[in-house]
Amino acid sequence: MSAGVSNRQFLLWALALLILAVYAAYAAWQWGLPWLAASATKLVPVSWEQEVGSSAAAAIAPGAKPCLAGVAAQLERALPPPNPYRFEIRCAAAQEVNALAAPGGYIVVFQGLLDAAGSEEEVAAVLAHEMQHVARRHATRAIFRAFALQAVAGLVFGDASGLIARVSGSLGALHYQRADEDEADREGVLLLKRAGLRPEALPEMLESLETATSGEVALPAWLSSHPDTKRRIAITRELARQLE
Numbered sequence: 001m002s003a004g005v006s007n008r009q010f011l012l013w014a015l016a017l018l019i020l021a022v023y024a025a026y027a028a029w030q031w032g033l034p035w036l037a038a039s040a041t042k043l044v045p046v047s048w049e050q051e052v053g054s055s056a057a058a059a060i061a062p063g064a065k066p067c068l069a070g071v072a073a074q075l076e077r078a079l080p081p082p083n084p085y086r087f088e089i090r091c092a093a094a095q096e097v098n099a100l101a102a103p104g105g106y107i108v109v110f111q112g113l114l115d116a117a118g119s120e121e122e123v124a125a126v127l128a129h130e131m132q133h134v135a136r137r138h139a140t141r142a143i144f145r146a147f148a149l150q151a152v153a154g155l156v157f158g159d160a161s162g163l164i165a166r167v168s169g170s171l172g173a174l175h176y177q178r179a180d181e182d183e184a185d186r187e188g189v190l191l192l193k194r195a196g197l198r199p200e201a202l203p204e205m206l207e208s209l210e211t212a213t214s215g216e217v218a219l220p221a222w223l224s225s226h227p228d229t230k231r232r233i234a235i236t237r238e239l240a241r242q243l244e
């Protein structure tokens with residue numbers, strides 16, 4: 001074999017290895033992180049979610065008072081067993097049109113959203129949606145995706161303080177995947193029905209929020225973090241109709 005051929009072979013092998021390495025790095029980023037987040041989420045004890053969630057909820061809305069306990073208990077009883085979560089709703093005085101779920105069962109509802117709701121059942125519909133983000137661990141998985149290193153370190157070393165600091169500063173900026181939102185809508189409508197409330201309240205709430213803010217430039221936070229409101233209204237309305 002001549003020196004020229006073996007050099008060329010070496011270069012081809014090096015090129016192939018380089019392409020493989022780039023592909024592996026891309027795959028780790030594209031699929032490895034979501035896979036790691038999903039796997040870690042399954043291992044997290046509920047007590048750990050409660051520790052992180054309670055601190056995060058307190059940090060994002062300091063001074064928020066426990067509220068809506070009656071309707072929350074009604075929805076909680078209707079969750080299919082086994083349900084390890086005890087829900088606590090806290091109402092914050094800010095005019096933000098928003099509601100947030102922290103892991104472990106803590107949900108913060110802002111006064112702006114309560115004002116925009118057309119009825120108590122519409123508020124229950126928001127709770128039903130947010131409770132599904134907790135029960136299906138969407139909130140926990142979103143945290144693992146966003147803060148993978150702190151979350152895994154916290155879990156391994158049994159110290160969640162670093163993660164709590166990161167989550168507390170950015171709970172409102174956490175994004176769920178589209179599939180999580182669709183699931184929370186769908187299961188939220190079913191939960192309203194099982195709790196003896198009107199499933200139509202979810203599409204009605206979405207319409208109330210659109211109407212309340214139709215003249216404004218910015219969408220209310222609860223709609224902007226949950227994209228494509230018209231599509232959500234159509235899907236949840238059809239599902240509610242099927243349940244009648």
Ligand SMILES: [Zn+2]
Nearest residue numbers: 133181184226
């Ligand atoms: Zn949501």
